Amino acid sequence: MKKKISLVFHLALALLLFGLISCKKENLGPLEDISKDISQFPSSITGEATATFVGLKVIQSVTNAAPYTQVQLKDVTSSPVKVKAVIDTTLFPYYEELYQVKPISFPKDAFKIRNDGILEIEAGKSISTDSLFVDLNNGNGLLPDEVYVIPLKFSIESGNGEVKGKYAFLKMKVKAVYIVGRMDQFSTEKNFSKYYDRFAKYIMGGFFNTRMNGVDDASKNVSMAVKLMQSINVDVTAEAIEDRSLVSLDFFNKKRNAKSKLLPEGSYKIVKNKATIKANQWSSQDSIKVEIDYDKLEATIGNETYVLIMKIDNSSDKELLAPDTVEMANRAFIEINHKIIDTKNIISNDGLTGKDIDRSKWTATSSGNFDTETTASKVLDGKGDTYWRSPRVMPQDITINMGDSKLVKGFSFTPQYNDSYDDFREVKVYSSQDGQTWEFQGYFLAGSVYWDSSVEKPDIKTLRFINPVEAKYFKFQVMDASNGITAIAEINGKE
Missing domain, CATH: 2.60.120.260 (Galactose-binding domain-like)
Structure with missing residues (x-):
């Protein structure tokens, strides 16, 4: 009976020791290391960067306030030590486990550590005098106005020493600035009048055409330039399409106190649908061009006129200019007052x-x-x-x-x-x-x-x-x- 009890006791003790050893081994895994390491470094609060978009393409990535961290050794070094830092996205699962927040993935070239990630710790010190800074390198593929977690892993590049913590997580908020475009002024045409509103961003104008005994006295063509909200250092192309929405038509009629109807399809032709704003310019030198076919129009009476609405669009090519839709700023309203006069007798x-x-x-x-x-x-x-x-x-x-x-x-x-x-x-x-x-x-x-x-x-x-x-x-x-x-x-x- 005593032998049986002794056997059970030793078996239980063995299982307990095995469990303790197992727990100890689990606690020494990467999760425990990372949880200790991330508190070892004096670092910044969330950094901030700006990605400048044309359409969906980022043309400029600027770091406004770089996130940073210093590096610390376990002991004071007797000679200079260089530490190497790399961005290691395989650490994302550990961050999620620690903070219960899933980091947003990003392209490989999205962020870059300054000085190739090298930081030197001087002899006689255990912590770096300078800091490692992380910059926004390429904003393409990033979500605007989101905070990105940037996981860093440290190792000794040269010299004798051991880093006190191998891991750190920095954060960067990436704001978006969209270079938007709007329709610019109409070119001067025969019998074409511009309607000015000093506070409006959209543009309006119209032809007053009188067909006298079969001869039109107004131009058939109208041209519109495109304007940027700010000049940038690359060429930008804008595309214009016709807008046949009733919402835009109602907007025009209320502004003009008119009873206009949309210009019939087939009575106009978009001769040139794109215009380019050259680098470091505000407005395009070429124009969007539209041709009116008065033969397809019936005579207008009173304030019952036609209107053709053009708008800047980037739906066909997402890398084209994003439109400024505030107060219809991406639209041009071309009114047609068409009178047909045959003096006959x-x-x-x-x-x-x-x-x-x-x-x-x-x-x-x-x-x-x-x-x-x-x-x-x-x-x-x-x-x-x-x-x-x-x-x-x-x-x-x-x-x-x-x-x-x-x-x-x-x-x-x-x-x-x-x-x-x-x-x-x-x-x-x-x-x-x-x-x-x-x-x-x-x-x-x-x-x-x-x-x-x-x-x-x-x-x-x-x-x-x-x-x-x-x-x-x-x-x-x-x-x-x-x-x-x-x-x-x-x-x-x-x-």
């Missing part, structure tokens, strides 16, 4: 001769008037200081009933001089025998009123029919006026 302000038509049977009616003092009948009262004035909505029309059918050579129109902005620049002319069925005679383009004219010396505008028109009724539909309000003092006719 009308010649404007080019001589009108003949006999004055008796106006005693004439009556005048209009689509509306501004107030009770400016009714249509005023155009027939023979006074230059009274006039018909329309409401502030175009178009507006005034109709003359001559009482009898006449063979008419043309009409003359006397402007009003109470308000220099109320006129009748563009007029559609119709004729009728019964006041119900109307025949379009063409456009009368009166133009602006001469600035030096007056009630005493009026700038009378004349409309002459190429082929005299026989009719009882004539309707003059005013399509455009300087101030959005039309006004006419007198209308007379020639036969």
Whole structure:
């Protein structure tokens, strides 16, 4: 019985000793070494670096504040000792085990230790006077605004000594700066106006095209440069594409108080879709170019215009310029106000001769008037200081009933001089025998009123029919006026 108890006791003791030995061996593994070593070095708090991006490509990596650490030996050295440090990402699992945080992996060339990782400890000292610094070497492949753990492993490069700790973990926060681009000013084009807003970053402009008897008077091409938020030391290319989103269209209409619709597909062509900003320049010397095909457009009326929206984009090539989307800064809005005018049977302000038509049977009616003092009948009262004035909505029309059918050579129109902005620049002319069925005679383009004219010396505008028109009724539909309000003092006719 005693032998059996003794055997059990010795067996238990052997198992206990084996367990202790096993535990001791486990505690002496890398995890225990690392946990001791990381407290051996005076080191920095998290360092900071900046990666400058063009698209998704980093073009510049700058260390703002390098993380650092000193190196310590177990004993004072009698002669100089050089210590070598390397970045060793195989230590990541130990860091995760110690801190319960998984480090973010990074490319091999992302970080670099200064001086090839060599640090010298002077004779008679156990700790280095200088520190090992780690810099951002290449930000490509790094996640912006993340903190990276950089594991270091130390070894003796030369001399006699033993490092007190073989491992250290430094940290570096990598911030991102994106070189963004925006549309720059339009080039000067014929009949193209720029809309300025001193606080806006987007750009706006538009063509005012009048197709007169089949001939356009505005340019078909428009060019836009591209601008960077800051100059950099490499060439940068920007790409532009059309933007057909309703969000952008709504943005434009609210800014312009317009009723624009998107320029129809097929009515424009992007002739050149890329522009390059040369190194150390702010703006491109070449341009994005677009061509408008007016043949594909119907006439616009009032503030119902077309708009083509272009934007800088880098979706097709991630290494192209990133767009500045703040306040639509990466967009250009090109408005198209397209009028189609066929003067047909009308010649404007080019001589009108003949006999004055008796106006005693004439009556005048209009689509509306501004107030009770400016009714249509005023155009027939023979006074230059009274006039018909329309409401502030175009178009507006005034109709003359001559009482009898006449063979008419043309009409003359006397402007009003109470308000220099109320006129009748563009007029559609119709004729009728019964006041119900109307025949379009063409456009009368009166133009602006001469600035030096007056009630005493009026700038009378004349409309002459190429082929005299026989009719009882004539309707003059005013399509455009300087101030959005039309006004006419007198209308007379020639036969």
